[in-house]
Amino acid sequence: MPKEFGRSARVSSQMQKELALILQRDIDDSRLGFITINEVVLSKDLASAKIYFTVLNSDEQGKKSHVKRLNEMSPLIRHLLAKKMQLRHISELKFFYDDSFDTGMRVAELLSNANKAATPEKDENDTL
Template sequence: MPKEFGRSQRVASQMQKELALILQRDVHDRRVGFVTVNEVVLSKDLAVAKIYITVLNADEAGKLANVKALNEISPFIRHELAKRMRLRHISELHFLYDHSFDTGMRVSQLLHEVNDGADADAGETDDNPQQDV
């Protein structure tokens, strides 16, 4: 019976925490804005880590620039990660932009618009009093 939380999941969870701290405290690159680490997905052999990030207060070009900058300084980030984690080999880091936050905000906006439209329609019908038959 497989374990509920395998080694790769435990390592990915710890890696996510350490990456967040490294990006917050140790990366002093002006090209990197306010970055949030959403998820770390490791390969089965822990050789490659896909790090999904979001960038707040940035347009589409800014998001791509942040991902590009992080991929350029990934050797430094990997070195800092190696200092903090007790692993024989540290994964190769690949930063990717996570579009789920943007998609969620768009869905929320659409639902809000639909809800406002339904409230406006309900207000129009309430103005007409029912006639007794």
């Protein structure tokens, strides 16, 4: 009987939870703001991890600076992660900004505008 979730999926799920806690509690950098870890994608051999995150209320320049700052702090974050997870080897961490939320908000805005334009407004003088 095949397993529903393989080891890679379980490790990435646990890593996502631990990274969120580390960034919230252990990293004391006020420049980071409120970061949400959206997804952790591990390689098959668990040697590298791509971490996708979003930041609340940040512009393009802020997003780029967050990616740069997190990738610079990657060794420290990896060290803290190694203390919390019970693995022989901890993956190399690479942070990426996840723009899917921004894209979704933009699509929702466009659909809302298209819906408003498509529905004719009723005149008060129109009666049946």
